[in-house]
Amino acid sequence: MEVKFLDLSYVNAPYYEEFSHKLKELYFNSRFIRSIECSQFEEEFAKYCGTLGCVGVANGTDAIEIAIKALNLAKGSQIILPANTFKATAEAVLNMGFKAVIVDCDESYNISPQALLSAITPQTSAIIVVHLYGRVCDMNAVMKIAQDYGLLVIEDCSQAHGARIRIQNEVRSVGSIGDVGTFSFYPSKNLGAIGDGGAIVSNARSLLDRARNIANHSLLECKPSFVGRNSRLDSIQAMFLSLKLRDLDAHNTHRIEIAKVYDKILSRCEGVVCPELPALDACVWHNYVIRLIRGLSGHREMLQKFLEIKGVQTHIHYPLALNKIPELKSHIHMLIHPLPNASNWDRDILSLPIGAHITKEQAEYVANCILEFSTRY
């Protein structure tokens, strides 16, 4: 059986007719930038996230950089972030001229609140949490720490569009909990565009206005007080994202169902640690990541090869924790704390196929192939 890791042509096919019709209209009305289509998507996405507003930007990395700049942090500030993330999170901090303080993750693969707490210094101004693999961080603990120490919180939601968590008896979407949320709409994301795209969401009007101004060459102020840049979500991406947003919850529900199939079969396998299935939709399963332990530890590449022969594509998110990425670890503005989890787990993690293109039968097949492999060890 063939099981693709990702199948964008399958996922995006249902939108083709409506999209091509709208594209034709856009092509001739030529509203390519800062159009009604852009503001319509921004409104829809803010409503979806439960935030006051949204600013569409060019990609998820820009979204973090612009969010950092919009927060107006003091010069020389330290920003704490997890070691287990896509390197864009750290790049954004370093490119904005701040110190990136790297801390460990816990069993959830997200930032460990204890590690976060122990990394706080008088120079710490902000925390970037990453809702990695689609799973919401322990935001109750993070927000308590932020409140106690007067820190700002950026939520990097690039892998968790639509994930929700209960905070003080209220169900909140990622992006609406901290001071500002950032998203990537890279094509493979839970909400993916047909090119690059990103967004910033917040409940603070002043922050949203500043972010929009930064992303538009600071042209929205008569007397600009800072140097801006160009980073905008264009009309084509906005139009496509509006169509796809309608199905985001259904796609996420399907991902949750696939995760349950993996969990049911793989929890029988002693050499595999399955990700926890959290209550509510606190995980929207951007990735389903298993970790090999006991006899299977150290055999990831063989398992990948075995699955490939069986027709199953897999990936690794991520092969190196941030402390091992050469250009980052040597950067003078990187401060790396002990990382017993992230730094050891990166050689034993494996991402299985998940998404709208995967059926329950395919997920059963993948999990059974892993069980078959495990009997050899």
Ligand SMILES: Cc1ncc(COP(=O)(O)O)c(C=O)c1O
């Ligand atoms: C956690 C995380 N942060 C940031 C980014 C950067 O997004 P983009 O590729 O749109 O710049 C990504 C994209 O993969 C991501 O997964």
